[in-house]
Amino acid sequence: MKCPYCGKEDNRVVDSRPVEEENSIRRRRMCDACGKRFTTYEKIETIPLMVIKKDQNREQYDREKLLGGILRACHKRPVPVQSINEIVDQVENEIFRRGEKEIQSNVIGEIVMNHLMNLDPVAYVRFASVYREFKDVNTFMDELKKFLKTEPEE
Numbered sequence: 051m052k053c054p055y056c057g058k059e060d061n062r063v064v065d066s067r068p069v070e071e072e073n074s075i076r077r078r079r080m081c082d083a084c085g086k087r088f089t090t091y092e093k094i095e096t097i098p099l100m101v102i103k104k105d106q107n108r109e110q111y112d113r114e115k116l117l118g119g120i121l122r123a124c125h126k127r128p129v130p131v132q133s134i135n136e137i138v139d140q141v142e143n144e145i146f147r148r149g150e151k152e153i154q155s156n157v158i159g160e161i162v163m164n165h166l167m168n169l170d171p172v173a174y175v176r177f178a179s180v181y182r183e184f185k186d187v188n189t190f191m192d193e194l195k196k197f198l199k200t201e202p203e204e
């Protein structure tokens with residue numbers, strides 16, 4: 051993706067949203083070289099992305115469902131809706147960029163968890179407990195310890 055102003059390839063996505071009617075994603079980009087901003091439209095796969103669930107059944111990828119799961123994890127947490135929408139956008143960017151027609155549900159779950167970990171620890175653990183189906187409190191504590199390990203040690 052070349053910058054239309056200076057022709058350099060290095061730029062970052064500053065905003066990203068799906069344009070449903072045109073089946074594409076609108077992205078605001080910022081050039082690392084000259085700092086100018088520009089908009090690109092990228093086609094997303096027209097064949098629907100299928101999610102492979104744990105029981106091997108397939109269902110069509112559903113943004114609302116993903117959003118709902120993250121909203122539940124963030125219930126009564128100081129997390130702006132804007133941040134949640136950004137996470138969904140980032141997750142979609144990652145899963146659609148793979149260019150595959152099917153994706154394991156746990157792969158999506160791991161991507162979501164990576165983003166939630168940086169956003170809110172409670173939301174992260176809640177989401178992880180649903181996604182990984184913690185059987186007992188020990189599994190839950192292991193996950194919590196893993197998270198706490200990412201904190202800098204004194």
Ligand SMILES: [Zn+2]
Nearest residue numbers: 053056081084
């Ligand atoms: Zn530029």
